[in-house]
Amino acid sequence: MMKHVLVDTSVWIDFFNAKTTSPEAELLQQLIENNHIIYICPVIYQELLQGIRDDGTFEDIKNILCDFNMLKFNIMEVTDTAIEIYRKLRKAGITIRKSNDCLIASYAILGDVYLLYKDRDFKEIAKQFKLNILNLITL
Numbered sequence: 001m002m003k004h005v006l007v008d009t010s011v012w013i014d015f016f017n018a019k020t021t022s023p024e025a026e027l028l029q030q031l032i033e034n035n036h037i038i039y040i041c042p043v044i045y046q047e048l049l050q051g052i053r054d055d056g057t058f059e060d061i062k063n064i065l066c067d068f069n070m071l072k073f074n075i076m077e078v079t080d081t082a083i084e085i086y087r088k089l090r091k092a093g094i095t096i097r098k099s100n101d102c103l104i105a106s107y108a109i110l111g112d113v114y115l116l117y118k119d120r121d122f123k124e125i126a127k128q129f130k131l132n133i134l135n136l137i138t139l
Contacts, residue, residue, distance in 0.1 A: 005031055005134055006039045006071060006108045008117035009047040016048075016061060024118050027135075031116075041071040041107040043100050071111045081106035085125055092128065096121045105131050 007015075007028055014025035031038060040048075045065060052058040082102035089096055096102055101121045108115040114134035115122060126133050 003031070003134060004037045004039065004111075004113040006041060006104070006111065006113050006115050007044070008104060008115065008119060008122070009044050010118040011116050012040075012044070012048050013051075014118070022118060024116060028116060037069060039069045039071045039107075039111065039113055040065055041104060043103045043107070045070070047100065071107045071113070073107065073110050078103060078106045078110065081110060085129060088128055089124060094124050096124070101125070105129065108132065 011022070011024040011028055014020050014022040015028050028038075048065065049058060049062055052061060082099070082105070085102045085105055086096055086099060098119075098121065101119060102125070105115065105122060105125045109129060109131055112132070114132045116134045122131065122133065125131050
């Protein structure tokens with residue numbers, strides 16, 4: 001079955017870094033090779049590109065990312081969903097370490113797509129919200 005997948009920043013970093021590999025980056029490679037629909041969102045796009053020091057590498061990765069689908073929603077809808085995620089988890093005694101993860105989860109939830117990630121915060125979000133997680137089991 002064809003999956004629509006939002007890929008988190010940490011997976012892309014491993015994917016683009018020749019020195020580092022991970023099961024998640026290998027899964028991303030398989031998804032691309034099997035023509036699954038891959039998404040990024042503005043937050044992931046920013047996180048990836050802002051950390052690249054070399055101008056040539058920056059342009060190369062920017063061009064690659066532009067080949068993938070961009071999830072676009074009203075920024076206030078995404079932000080309100082992220083706030084709801086953060087506050088509900090905080091009330092449950094769980095603090096998300098990076099608030100951008102709440103924004104990324106919001107895009108996945110609003111887009112009703114799977115999320116491929118390495119960051120443990122998403123597992124906590126998925127326990128409380130309808131966040132579809134992609135891993136080798138769900139593929």
